[in-house]
Amino acid sequence: QVQLVESGGGLVQAGGSLRLSCAASGRTFSNYALGWFRQAPGKERDFVAAISWSGGRTYYANSVSGRFTISRDNAKNTVYLQMNSLKPEDTAVYYCAARSSGYGSNWQQYNDWGQGTQVTVSS
Secondary structure (H helix, E strand, C coil), X not given: XXXXXXXXXXXXXXXXXXXXXXXXXXXXXXXXXXXXXXXXXXXXXXXXXXXXXXXCCEEECCCCCCCEEEXXXXXXXXXXXXXXXXXXXXXXXXXEEEECCCCCCCHHHCCEECCCEEEEEEC
């Protein structure tokens, strides 16, 4: 099991940027693929981005492709989500998650989750 703690959320105007961080502890961080998901009030949890254990492969939801960038620093046990050109519809609680095998967008295949960080984009 790996413990995950997100940070970096906040309030930003439309068109602005935020960088989320997710610090991990516990099992060997570099063994895990990681993902970012988000959930708005009254809506289902949606996939945002994923990154392979080495960082060599990334995958994005269509809604954020070209605006968001996922990256990881295995030496710091941290995964990042750089969010640019933010829109009001990006408002949600953002979660990072880890999976010990595979790589992809299905949240049910992720084993460990952080507590989430709120991102609010004003128009």
